[in-house]
Amino acid sequence: MRLIRGLNHLEPLRNGCVLTIGNFDGLHLGHQQVIEKLAERGRSLNLPVVAMVFEPQPLEYFLGDHAPSRLTRLREKTIQFARLPIDELLVMPFNRTVADVDAERFIRDILIGKLNIKHLVIGDDFHFGKARRGNFALLQHRGQELGFTVEATHSFEIGGLRVSSTLIRDALGEGDLALAKTLLGRDYSVCGRVAHGDKRGRQLGFPTANLEMLRKNTPLVGVFAVTMTGLDNGEMQGVANLGTRPTVAGGARAVLETHLFNFNRDIYGHYVEVHFKAKLRDEVRFDSLAALKSQIKLDVEAAQAFFAGNSHG
Numbered sequence: 001m002r003l004i005r006g007l008n009h010l011e012p013l014r015n016g017c018v019l020t021i022g023n024f025d026g027l028h029l030g031h032q033q034v035i036e037k038l039a040e041r042g043r044s045l046n047l048p049v050v051a052m053v054f055e056p057q058p059l060e061y062f063l064g065d066h067a068p069s070r071l072t073r074l075r076e077k078t079i080q081f082a083r084l085p086i087d088e089l090l091v092m093p094f095n096r097t098v099a100d101v102d103a104e105r106f107i108r109d110i111l112i113g114k115l116n117i118k119h120l121v122i123g124d125d126f127h128f129g130k131a132r133r134g135n136f137a138l139l140q141h142r143g144q145e146l147g148f149t150v151e152a153t154h155s156f157e158i159g160g161l162r163v164s165s166t167l168i169r170d171a172l173g174e175g176d177l178a179l180a181k182t183l184l185g186r187d188y189s190v191c192g193r194v195a196h197g198d199k200r201g202r203q204l205g206f207p208t209a210n211l212e213m214l215r216k217n218t219p220l221v222g223v224f225a226v227t228m229t230g231l232d233n234g235e236m237q238g239v240a241n242l243g244t245r246p247t248v249a250g251g252a253r254a255v256l257e258t259h260l261f262n263f264n265r266d267i268y269g270h271y272v273e274v275h276f277k278a279k280l281r282d283e284v285r286f287d288s289l290a291a292l293k294s295q296i297k298l299d300v301e302a303a304q305a306f307f308a309g310n311s312h313g
């Protein structure tokens with residue numbers, strides 16, 4: 001998969017492509033199905049498979065802090081996309097200029113001029129262009145004139161539930177990691193680079209690898225049994241706190257802190273992925289560091305019990 005940031009970095013696709021456009025936040029099972037179907041189309045037409053995402057997501061541009069929390073930041077989306085059968089991920093910066101492009105021009109200059117689309121897959125509620133005037137009907141119309149077909153994605157259901165980013169956000173908000181996993185097709189995870197903290201963890205006896213949650217807000221808070229990948233020794237088990245650390249007055253922005261079992265290495269600067277396996281409890285404010293330390297000891301035991309139970313069945 002090639003990652004292309006902005007149309008300026010894209011040579012016009014002379015032979016055309018098959019395209020889908022969306023937010024793809026979370027790359028959940030519904031998204032994965034859309035990509036699989038698009039890839040089939042690409043194979044039968046012998047054309048490259050392209051996905052277009054906007055960054056920031058349009059709602060974030062318009063609503064700022066009031067936009068729904070993100071499941072996946074761009075880098076995480078990129079990692080998940082790379083696991084799917086697509087050739088190009090086209091990331092379009094979303095700003096006033098893009099928001100103001102009128103729908104006809106978006107079709108003419110971008111979809112045809114640059115991408116030369118032959119087949120397009122979008123949600124039937126997809127709107128685009130200035131004042132959101134572009135929609136499915138317009139695309140179908142222009143498709144007939146300009147020589148491309150348009151297909152609506154069908155909502156994908158599991159056990160009667162319509163898979164959506166919103167449903168996953170709600171599941172995470174309730175700490176229902178099992179439901180999130182069912183909808184995502186994998187454990188919910190967060191990626192990032194291990195950063196320096198306040199060096200308090202070591203004093204407490206529980207060093208923690210810290211990932212700053214760079215997204216504005218996180219749908220998930222609490223203490224969890226987790227695994228970490230990205231280091232050279234495979235999947236490692238640990239316990240993690242995701243939140244604002246009220247005991248040490250952490251700050252407004254959430255941090256993900258992972259204490260790994262039976263591990264004692266400097267991993268600052270490593271790019272890792274933390275996979276959430278089970279929620280152990282909510283984050284609380286303790287009156288003293290001693291009380292926090294006793295609780296962390298119990299959390300470690302609870303997480304180890306979870307892993308021990310799971311390995312037997």
Ligand SMILES: Cc1cc2nc3c(=O)[nH]c(=O)nc-3n(C[C@H](O)[C@H](O)[C@H](O)COP(=O)(O)O)c2cc1C
Nearest residue numbers: 197198199200201239241245246247259283284299
């Ligand atoms: C398993 C675990 C559970 C935690 N639970 C809480 C908590 O409930 N409330 C809280 O304020 N901080 C909690 N913390 C965060 C600690 O305050 C934090 O790890 C410690 O201050 C070290 O910070 P540092 O890595 O910046 O040095 C928890 C940390 C771990 C590893």
Ligand SMILES: Nc1ncnc2c1ncn2[C@@H]1O[C@H](COP(=O)(O)OP(=O)(O)O)[C@@H](O)[C@H]1O
Nearest residue numbers: 196197198199201202207208260264266267268
């Ligand atoms: N078992 C472990 N789990 C997590 N990090 C560990 C562990 N052992 C050593 N480390 C290292 O120690 C660092 C965490 O120590 P800590 O005192 O919490 O410092 P900081 O406040 O900078 O996070 C991690 O970033 C990592 O490099």
